[in-house]
Amino acid sequence: MAALLPLIILCPLAVAVILLLSRGTMPARATCGLVGVGMGLCALFGVIEAVTFLNGPDSTGALHVVLWHWIHVGGFDTSFALTLDRLSLVMMLVVSCIGFLILVYACSYMRDDPDIARFFVYMNLFVASMLLLVLSSDMIAVYFGWEGVGVCSYLLIGFWYHETPNANAARKAFVVTRIGDALFLVALLLLATGVGSLDFNAVIQAAPHAPHAAITLATLLLLGGAVAKSAQLPLQTWLPDAMAGPTPVSALIHAATMVTAGVYLIARLHAVFLLTPGVMLLCAVIGFVTILFAAGSALVQTDIKRVLAYSTMSQLGYMYMALGCGAWQGAMFHLVTHAFFKALLFMAAGSIILRVHHEQDIFKMGGLRQEMPGVFWAFIAGSAALAGLPLITAGYFSKEMILTSAYNVAPLFWLGGILGAFLTSIYIFRCVFITFWGEARTHAHGRTGIVQAVPLAILGVLAIIGGWMEVPDSLGSVHIFSNLLSPVLGELPEEHGGAVLLLIGSIVPLIGVSLAWMLWKPTGRAPEALDQPLVRVLRADWGFDALYDVVFVRPYLALGRLNRNDFIDRLYDLLASVTQFFGRAFGLMQTGQVRRYAAWIAVGTVLALCLAV
């Protein structure tokens, strides 16, 4: 079914182009219909393609579709080609199916926005870029998709650009991820000059023969690009601010898909990363630090979306730790379950926000359990999966898979992961208890419509049962997911100390939830946000924003002010004024009087004659 593969990308792209050309004249209902059909086809084609590929003769290999030869310069050769193997298949299904659910949800969420067409142009463009990113077999096209998702992220964070903070947040996200994009581009150029091709297979085959220093540098730069895209330390500051965008955007881009692009890229190039243990260690350390950093920050946030943003950062930290430990399957599995439950949490949060008059402060909500039971259960399902409550949630299995692998590499990583899981269960259930229990501090109006409820329900079910496709040996040994990916990512390594680790991993979230209940159970009086200096620092990103402000932003602005008159421009101005001066001087000779001219001619002739003689 090679013909379907390009269509998966073309469907959302076509919708984006049609909406773009309609210039917002299409009524909201028709827009939503078009988006539903386009994304529905995209998801349908994705599923058909996946099924036929897995039942096909070459289900462990890869399906290559060369669309056209793109660049052919000197020794460098690039085709615009798509590749479907089991890794990109997983990503493609996540992007198309969860993307479909989120866009359906967004139809209801954005129904009353006058700019709904513009919104869906960006969203569909995003889905198309993301699909290009995961499906293309050449890193130049990956870079193309990588930039495409970055631009769409920028446009969507600043979707309500009439308010300055939103526009600033969009700019911040763009600039910070741009740092990573630059590193990624340098890595690509290194590989292109070293290997002569940016095809994934060519790079993976050439890497062992390349000089070690060059490969180390390239992987380091790739890691830098991935880190910026995934909001890991130290380039994490953009993600909390990115919550300024509409909530479906946060669900699609800043939870389920774009931020995991880096994880996918590293998993795709895992054979190259295996050559550089130092870079892998760095990757694991970055993940390790980010888990704890972001969990600590999430503990004290008051804005429901910022809690979720920090939790996304923290969960991505798990994936990076898994990548660093060589647990490629674990990282991909957590990527998938995280896409389920984090998209669910964001969409549930969006439904809450819609019904409480765009209030996002959890301390101003309270007691919403009775008013919106459906959303409550969806949020509970997502929170349970995020906290990794044992056995019944998807997050438990994926997190345990990562923690077990981490333990086998370094017990310290496992300890950090467990501590992160503990903090995760506290902060997300703090959010649950404050939002849904206790006195009602706000009144929810309206109802959550069926169009929002269905995606919530589907993702809610997936967040619960999605984990059962990979169950560790001690609990029943189901390995659907790792068997799916093992042709690409290699066999799952032998586990050690499984049962004890699982037990600890099961108890810790329960302790966390109990602790959260003790701290934030309804007491009859309204809970208040802590306001101590330490908490303020934690809430403000551990002071990273302030630090970057002092270290980078202000010196840069000062330089800008200093150079307001552009000293290089002054040189050219000098040239202009010298020319002007001589022009004026010679202009004085042009008196307009013929007699004078005749006199000058005479003088000149006499002088010339004198010189000649």
Added chain:
Amino acid sequence: MNPGDPIAAIAIASILFVIGLLGVMVRRNLLFMLISVEIMLNAAALAFIAAGARWHAADGQVMFLMIIAYAAAEAAVGLAIVLRMHAAGRGTLDADTGNRLKG
């Protein structure tokens, strides 16, 4: 002074040329300036004749004929300009009033 002496002819030509040049530079009346230019042209022509006589070459006389043609053309154009200026309503022949092209 021997009329056939080329030195004398060159001297007369030089004097005539300087008179013409001074006339162009000093007179403001356009007609007088044209006349001065004619004098300069004839001075040059005289120098050619003298040189041709000195070296017994026909080139000097050829040049003289050409200069006559130049002078005729110059007079025609110059007078036409003067007439046009009159027709355009200019009430004076003062060359210094035509200085609108000054830098």
